[in-house]
Amino acid sequence: MALRFFNTYPRKIEEFEPRDSTGNAVSIYTCGPTVYSRAHIGNFRAYIFEDLLQRHLELRGYKVHRVMNITDVDDKTIRGAREAKVPLAKFTEQFKQAFFVDSETLRIKRADEFPAATDQRYVERMIDMIRELIARGLAYQADDKSVYFRINKCPNYGKLAHFDLTQLQSTGRVKHDEYDKEHIGDFALWKAWDEEDGDVKWASPWGSGRPGWHIECSAMATALLGDQIDIHCGGVDNIFPHHEAEIAQSEGVTGKKFVRYWLHCAHLLVDGQKMAKSLGNFYTVPDVLAKGYTGRELRYALLRVHYRVPLNFTWEGMKEARESLGRIDEWLARLREIAKEENVQRSTPNAQRSIEPDFENALDDDLNISAALGFLFETIRETNRAMNENKRDATSAKTWLDWWKRINTVLDLESESEVAVPAEVAQLAEQRQNVRRENNWKRSDELRDRISELGWEVRDTKDGQKLTPRVTSG
RNA sequence: GGCGGGGUAGCCAAGUGGUAAGGUCGCGGUCUGCAAAACCGCUAUUCGCGGGUUCGAUUCCCGCCCCCGCCUCCA
CATH class of the missing domain: 3.40.50.620 (HUPs)
Incomplete structure (x- = not known):
């Protein structure tokens, strides 16, 4: 195109x-x-x-x-x-x-x-x-x-x-x-x-x-x-x-x-109105960061709407940006896990659609970013489904990661490099793992809350606990 | 008054002359000790309003309403 x-x-x-x-x-x-x-x-x-x-x-x-x-x-x-x-x-x-x-x-x-x-x-x-x-x-x-x-x-x-x-x-x-x-x-x-x-x-x-x-x-x-x-x-x-x-x-x-x-x-509006100091809806980048959001979250929020359409900035929109990015992060993390694995025999070969140029084609059309992101999220859902069904092997995971790498040269939305798990959190997680072996759910949940207070989220997967940093918004 | 842009689900938002992508939120389910994540299902008989053209319009035409912007140093 x-x-x-x-x-x-x-x-x-x-x-x-x-x-x-x-x-x-x-x-x-x-x-x-x-x-x-x-x-x-x-x-x-x-x-x-x-x-x-x-x-x-x-x-x-x-x-x-x-x-x-x-x-x-x-x-x-x-x-x-x-x-x-x-x-x-x-x-x-x-x-x-x-x-x-x-x-x-x-x-x-x-x-x-x-x-x-x-x-x-x-x-x-x-x-x-x-x-x-x-x-x-x-x-x-x-x-x-x-x-x-x-x-x-x-x-x-x-x-x-x-x-x-x-x-x-x-x-x-x-x-x-x-x-x-x-x-x-x-x-x-x-x-x-x-x-x-x-x-x-x-x-x-x-x-x-x-x-x-x-x-x-x-x-x-x-x-x-x-x-x-x-x-x-x-x-x-x-x-x-x-x-x-x-x-x-x-x-x-x-x-x-x-x-x-x-x-x-087109212009950016804030809560449906032009941004103006007198209206109290005037924001700078540091103002948004002070609310607990990251630069990439703001980047996503400002990027996701077609440039010729007025964009209404709201804090709800910032939350949506955060959730959407979390979805991308989660998807990439899963793909990376699988890409690391040896190429074990999987039941089904690539069942997914081939790598489509839809994302790039959408951008060819006057930078239609909304349509492009639509294709990205469709792809995420399809590959997640395949991973749930265990129909993914290291090779195809790498293929998707390569695709992401390519489109991310345009989006530049990948999360910052992994934050190291603090010693305190790691220790609590280890304790939790131990009490879980004893089916001590009460203690396990208490430890989960403690970890949460320290800004980390713990998830129990079939491969054990997973810790992810949780951004808090103010 | 002149010149533009926009009005699509609770919110954000693609799109097409043939019957509405995607995100987010909410509800139900699978999974889980419970969660989380992921997935599945449900959520617009309808695309600002009124006419017209058409076998058929959200999409084309006409009129109208609303919102936003520009009209001499605002991205």
Whole structure:
């Protein structure tokens, strides 16, 4: 099955054909965090979607070159630094670090590059691009000294978002210097310095100031990935104006089609509403960990819903994630047990269906993760049944484990390496084993409770006791 | 007002012009000293509402309702 994605530009599912038609290289640019505060789980939903995209492309044999920018200068970072009374770089550094820590917790694959907007190389490139845009009549310096993009000179402007520019109206969300601009929709390429910017400023042909948000992505994307890139992702809220502006700027300078496929991720909702500090439903990764959940549980919860469908985050959903992962863990543990055994004669040879490519095919269809997971769980049930009926041998168990290994390059949902059983727990388990031999069930149950209090679960199987660490949620 | 996304069981969620995957929860059963895990069975005559097309629609068309988002620096 051919790989297909929903492209925001034509609003259609399209077969994926990278620019490099003979090779297998794919370039991806993803809008990264603005480091003015700790990224929240809604931000991470988008990053997990991008992670899934990259991993699936790699499973399909593509060599992915991915860039994620870090926006470390804008109104919010400047305001934050002012309020904290520290230099901008120092202020943003803590959130950059936190972003990487949280990404790792969620097992998000690192991009190949994380260019920062304040990097001198890129500031220079932004200035070059703005100069070029002015030379081509696509930009102008207004009376307020800022430089704006002239959207009326760009016939394609508005096509990504399907906006009619004459209908644009101010939401009041952003401060406008409307009298300075030719058109309300003209956006800043270079923002002239003002007092509130303090010492945050760069010299430019238009005076001191700083780059606008949109131009930084155009500059960094084309600097690292070339004039034309295969896939550009972000949240749906980036469609307008950000990505629209990126197209206008990049194509305005290069004259070439900037992006082949635009992929956008729907929002994360919390209890059916947009996440907001004022509603008390605003969560960061550490907030979720503090409730007793693990990074992989959150990864699963954010991954399991198709990226174009709004995802409602709830604590009940986190519990479901935990249970579902437990099912996978249990299945893998059983397979591993059997794979270790010598190939003893089993009554029936492979009765199970052959290893189906269903999982991967589902992902080919615009990353249909829900369908893919459906196949995984069907497989789990079927192989568990076969194991219950003793119809499994080491060879077929290994085959399934290999299959898991392959799909897990995309999912990355395996549990952390086994935690050693603490001495105290081991001792109690041994005692329990002894009293069980004497059929002292009362004492056995007491010991089971004790072990449970220590955070471990004991199960009696026909091969004796099994101890598994039990995660507790708060 | 304009532009999108969504409404499928208690909850989460695939999907198709021919009669509803999967997860989770709940109930019953097998297994167990009891549990746990696993498995088996049950749990939507029905897919927001009303029309239409069709032999047949949840799926296509028309109208309507509800939720969420974007409309100039929010993933």
